[in-house]
């Protein structure tokens with residue numbers, strides 16, 4: 486039986502710290518309690534546990550604009566977060582886990598605003614046929630986590646700019662996102678902000694569970710654990726190295742000839758590079774494919790590895806890879 490409710494609002498907006506806090510609550514939630522953790526990330530794309538970062542997200546564009554690519558422990562697709570998207574996480578013992586009750590908390594808060602919201606499909610909440618929330622789940626060691634997004638007033642153009650990747654560029658297995666039409670709650674309830682939604686969620690949490698929620702106070706020891714966990718979520722290994730191997734195919738026509746690059750990427754590193762070209766400088770291209778092997782698969786690193794000579798042709802290739810969506 487749940488006999489205690491806790492709420493916690495993250496003070497920060499950095500994705501890896503927020504993910505660490507979430508994992509901390511997963512470890513720390515008492516056997517008779519449910520925690521509702523509310524948090525926001527600044528400019529972040531969060532991919533599912535088994536997704537390919539480059540297939541789901543324009544990583545170089547996101548990072549070039551100061552954003553972060555984060556991977557979560559739960560499955561499912563890729564979503565965009567900014568400061569006008571509110572995330573919720575329910576953390577509780579698995580035997581008390583009840584997806585419908587958890588979603589009831591969210592639906593009650595949203596319907597109280599006069600929005601006709603409903604559950605749709607496996608993990609979406611929609612209003613007027615458009616999605617404003619996606620959920621994902623994790624269960625293990627007797628504890629469960631149910632987390633989801635709430636689009637309140639996010640920049641939907643930016644969302645689309647980061648999440649649209651050309652479909653045939655990467656050949657890879659892995660979970661695909663389910664692209665949907667999206668809507669901000671503030672569009673359906675003018676004036677709504679994250680700040681005004683938070684107390685409504687806390688209230689609905691108490692009403693649905695029939696208990697009064699208390700704020701969780703972090704101790705010094707809790708904070709130490711959170712900073713340990715932050716390292717895991719921020720590591721390149723966790724974020725990019727988890728992929729099943731894939732092949733990236735990039736092609737471009739230049740005044741001096743066409744180039745096709747085929748890069749075999751394993752653990753986020755280019756293991757094999759093949760270049761097909763009708764340009765005349767075949768020797769340069771042999772060196773080029775060798776020099777790409779071992780490079781981390783990011784525009785910046787590929788460009789660095791292509792700096793072995795100052796030929797004009799290489800400069801064209803560097804400029805291309807710098808802007809190429811990967």
Ligand SMILES: Nc1ncnc2c1ncn2[C@@H]1O[C@H](COP(=O)(O)OC(=O)CCCC[C@@H]2CCSS2)[C@@H](O)[C@H]1O
Nearest residue numbers: 561562564565617618619620632633634662663664665
């Ligand atoms: N922030 C946000 N909220 C709702 N829907 C979104 C969002 N960003 C993108 N999308 C839309 O959902 C699809 C992907 O849907 P798909 O069903 O593939 O994936 C999800 O919903 C995953 C939800 C994960 C929630 C976690 C909670 C805390 S950390 S992230 C995407 O292509 C867009 O069309």
